[in-house]
Each structure stands twice: as C-alpha cells, then as structure tokens.
Amino acid sequence: MPSTPVIAGEQRPALLRTARDVADDLAADAIVRDQAGEPPTDEAARLREAGVLAALTPPGPGRGTDWRTGCTVIRRIAAADSSVGDVLARHYVHAWSGRFYAGRHDAAALEEQSVREQWLWTGAVRVPVPDEDTEGPDLTLRPRDAGHVLNGIRFVEASVAVADQFVVDAVCGATGDVLVVRVPRGVRGMTTEPARDRLGQRVVGAGRVVFDRVAVTPAQVLGRRPQDExxxxxxxxxxxxxxxxxxxxxxxxxxxxxxxxxxxxxxxxxxxxxxxxxxxxxxxxxxxxxxxxxxxxxxxxxxxxxxxxxxxxxxxxxxxxxxxxxxxxxxxxxxxxxxxxxxxxxxxxxxxxxxxxxxxxxxxxxxxxxxxxxxxxxxxxxxxxxxxxxxxxxx
Known part of the structure; x- marks a missing residue:
C-alpha cells in the first residue's frame, strides 16, 4: 500500500529525508535502467510508494508542497536519475493546472482527489506565440450534448505510458477557443506510442498520445487558454x-x-x-x-x-x-x-x-x-x- 503523503508545510524535513532515500534507491541501479531505456513504470511505483507523488501537489490545508520545497525535491532526485527528476518536475507543475487555468477555489477538489489517488500528472500545453503561422491545431474539440469530443495527436515529453492524468490544450471547432482539458489514463479512444532509442533521458517515457474521439466531460475542462499573451x-x-x-x-x-x-x-x-x-x-x-x-x-x-x-x-x-x-x-x-x-x-x-x-x-x-x-x-x-x-x- 502507498505510504501516507508527507506534507511539506508541516513536515518539510521529513519530505526531504524521503527524497534523499528515494534518490539513494534510484542511484543504486541508475546505470542499468538507463541502458534498458524502458518506460518509467517501476520508477513511478517507487515515487508513489514513497508518497512523493501525493506530496508534490500544490499546497493546501493539510496537503501539498510549497514551490521552494518542491523544487528542492526535484533537484535531489534528478541528481540520482535525471529522467525520474524530469518525470517528477512535469508531474508537479501539471498538478498546478487547475489553479493556472481555473483558479484556486475551483481546483481544490481536484487537488484533494489527486492526493488521495496519488495521481501521476503529465501533459503538453502549448504557449501562444505572437504572429505565429501554423498549419492548424493538432488537437481539436468538437462540442456534443454532454461535453466535447477530442481528436488529434500530441507529443508529450514524459510518462506517456504511466501517467494517470494528461493535461493538453485543444481548439474548439465551434468557438475557436483554446481549452485546457484533463484526460484520465485509459479512457476509450486514447492510445500512447512511447518514443524509443533516445540519446538521453531514456527512462523519462516520452512519446505520442493519440486521441480518437475521446469523450471530454465538462468537469474535465480546466479552463480557457487565451490565444495571445x-x-x-x-x-x-x-x-x-x-x-x-x-x-x-x-x-x-x-x-x-x-x-x-x-x-x-x-x-x-x-x-x-x-x-x-x-x-x-x-x-x-x-x-x-x-x-x-x-x-x-x-x-x-x-x-x-x-x-x-x-x-x-x-x-x-x-x-x-x-x-x-x-x-x-x-x-x-x-x-x-x-x-x-x-x-x-x-x-x-x-x-x-x-x-x-x-x-x-x-x-x-x-x-x-x-x-x-x-x-x-x-x-x-x-x-x-x-x-x-x-x-x-x-x-
């Protein structure tokens, strides 16, 4: 069973000790895992069992980790295995997505569920760039009676085979708005294609995510991403x-x-x-x-x-x-x-x-x-x- 998550606001020293122990564990077989280059299934399990995934979520009453402490944990683990540090960095920041796109109050229930379930987050939200010419969106949303249908392909830099939640942006075909949505792992119509034979960061688990008529409920829409800065x-x-x-x-x-x-x-x-x-x-x-x-x-x-x-x-x-x-x-x-x-x-x-x-x-x-x-x-x-x-x- 996963251990109880450590809350940095009250138990920062305990979380840092946990990070040190996880780092020591990862360092022991870092070379072997780098050579194998497999998706971070075992590594994600180690993070979850140590309570690190639950701890590295936005701070709230009795849960989460402040930004300074979260970055310290990421750095310590990256020193032992930078692929796992990469996985953890993206997890921590994407776990803030509810606040970035919906606001703190609206994100509270989602963050609490993330802690309970010990979700691993990943994703790829694109940045609006001035005067950028594009060939059209790679991800699109089509409205339907109970939400939207998501279609397209997006390359994600980490955890495609093991993440529990994917955060992506897509263009709504009806309104032209860019919406940021959360897609749980394993939903119908979603498949992943891990990248192979990478030069480095071999255990990070990068790859493509294919969305083929994936249903997106209103609750999975985190917010709107403006199209200009x-x-x-x-x-x-x-x-x-x-x-x-x-x-x-x-x-x-x-x-x-x-x-x-x-x-x-x-x-x-x-x-x-x-x-x-x-x-x-x-x-x-x-x-x-x-x-x-x-x-x-x-x-x-x-x-x-x-x-x-x-x-x-x-x-x-x-x-x-x-x-x-x-x-x-x-x-x-x-x-x-x-x-x-x-x-x-x-x-x-x-x-x-x-x-x-x-x-x-x-x-x-x-x-x-x-x-x-x-x-x-x-x-x-x-x-x-x-x-x-x-x-x-x-x-």
Whole structure:
C-alpha cells in the first residue's frame, strides 16, 4: 500500500529525508535502467510508494508542497536519475493546472482527489506565440450534448505510458477557443506510442498520445487558454515559466550528480589523473564547482521570485509575470550552459561505465530550447519591457 503523503508545510524535513532515500534507491541501479531505456513504470511505483507523488501537489490545508520545497525535491532526485527528476518536475507543475487555468477555489477538489489517488500528472500545453503561422491545431474539440469530443495527436515529453492524468490544450471547432482539458489514463479512444532509442533521458517515457474521439466531460475542462499573451491572466501566464523553471532544477541535478560521481571516481583512484598535489586537477574541479554554484545561485533566485508570485495568486499584478518569465529564461540559459559544460568536462576527468549518461541527458534536456533565441528575448525585455519578447522566449 502507498505510504501516507508527507506534507511539506508541516513536515518539510521529513519530505526531504524521503527524497534523499528515494534518490539513494534510484542511484543504486541508475546505470542499468538507463541502458534498458524502458518506460518509467517501476520508477513511478517507487515515487508513489514513497508518497512523493501525493506530496508534490500544490499546497493546501493539510496537503501539498510549497514551490521552494518542491523544487528542492526535484533537484535531489534528478541528481540520482535525471529522467525520474524530469518525470517528477512535469508531474508537479501539471498538478498546478487547475489553479493556472481555473483558479484556486475551483481546483481544490481536484487537488484533494489527486492526493488521495496519488495521481501521476503529465501533459503538453502549448504557449501562444505572437504572429505565429501554423498549419492548424493538432488537437481539436468538437462540442456534443454532454461535453466535447477530442481528436488529434500530441507529443508529450514524459510518462506517456504511466501517467494517470494528461493535461493538453485543444481548439474548439465551434468557438475557436483554446481549452485546457484533463484526460484520465485509459479512457476509450486514447492510445500512447512511447518514443524509443533516445540519446538521453531514456527512462523519462516520452512519446505520442493519440486521441480518437475521446469523450471530454465538462468537469474535465480546466479552463480557457487565451490565444495571445496580452489577454492572458497574470497567474495563467506563470504556467509555462513554472515548467521551465522546474526543469532548470533537473539540469542542476544533472550537474550535481555528474560532479559528485566524478569526484568519487577521482578519490577512488579510477580517474585519468589522481588527486594529491595536481594543481591542474584542482583548477579543473574549482572551475566546475564554481560553474555549478553560479548556476545554482541564478536558479535559486528565479525560484524565490516564482514562489512569491505563486503565493500572490490571482492578486498578481499584470506586469509581474513578464519579469518572472525573463528571470526564468535567464536561469534556464545559465543552467543549460552549466549542464552541458560540466557533463562534458567530467568525461575528461574519469573513466567509468555510465558516466556518459550525464552528458547525454543534459544534451536531450537542453536541446529543445536554443540559448540564442532566449537571449534575444531576454535582451528585448530588458531594453523595452516587451511582453512579446517574454512569450517568444518560451516558444
């Protein structure tokens, strides 16, 4: 039976101890599971049995986890296995979907059910991009007497074979509105196609989800996603930056895991250069440790600002999300650079089976969002305070 979920607001130390224990368990067979590249069925079971899935839901009376603590848990687990950290990051942020798109009051019952059932969340909600030309929506909703019918195909970055709830956006054919909906696993007409032979993040469970005349009840419609950033509610505008920031903590976990493993190999004599009085080795580790600490400082700053914005809730000022998003884009840029640099350099320091997985995982995690695109958007926001630039940064 699953254990009782740990509530971070009252028992933060207990949750962090649980995260450490789960991380130690995952680290013991991380290389074997990476080589197998199977969907995270066993990994999801470990998270559920430890109570982590129930704990990493939005905070409420007697349940859930605050943003700062949730990100700490994600980072600790990602240091042991970044694929599982990725699964957990997406689960935590998608569990906030009711608040992002429906509001805190409307989301309460859904969040309570998620805790009781220990749901694993995933999804893929697209960001409105200024002046984007598209060939039409990949997911559509057709109204019917008791709700809608969902059709189309969407690529989801994690947990397609094991998630309990999928959050996606789709265009209503009757009104043109973009609606965010929640689809439970196993409903009629829904099938999944896991991606195979990935370079890295092999255990994350990415793949395609096919919706073929899937019934969507009114209760499964979380809310409306505006089609442009100007009309997006301030709190709703935090949804995509929150996901990208949670993934920054996965990147930091990769950095911490790679450095820790390389250090242990050096101390154990399984390195190209052994510790002792080698000034070049000290210089290299000093450089890498400094890069890791710099990235951590930037990501932690963005995490604090995001936490304050989430605590403000629907009272959030209309201008605040742009500043939060720009800071998250900066954190993503710094964390991605550190992850790629550190994981490549540790391969020059030590020789051991599986050490390459950190570099492979970093490459896959960071490949989707080019740094130059983000930097231009950050610069435009800095110079002009442009909301368009912030939206484009997360395309």
């Amino acid at each position: 100007e009309s997006t509610a301030p709190f709703t505008a935090l949804a995509e930056p929150a996901l990208r920031l949670a993934l920054c903590h996965v990147a930091l976990g990769i950095v911490e895991g790679a450095l820790s493993e390389a250090r242990d190999l050096s101390r154990g004599g399984r390195a190209y250069r052994l510790p002792g009085a080698d000034p070049d080795l000290f210089l290299t580790y000093g450089e890498l440790a400094s890069a890791a600490q710099t990235a951590t400082a930037v990501v932690d700053r963005a995490t604090e600002v995001m936490a304050q914005a989430l605590d403000t809730g629907t009272r959030l000022d209309a201008e605040e999300p742009a500043g939060v998003a720009a800071l998250v884009a900066t954190a993503e840029t710094v964390a991605s650079k550190a992850a790629l640099h550190v994981t490549a350099r540790v391969l020059e320091l030590a020789d051991a089976p599986g050490l390459d997985r950190f570099w492979r995982n970093a490459r896959v995690l960071t490949a989707q969002h080019p740094a130059a695109h983000r930097l231009r958007s950050i610069g435009e926001h800095y110079l002009n305070g442009s909301h368009r630039a912030v939206a484009a940064a997360f395309h």
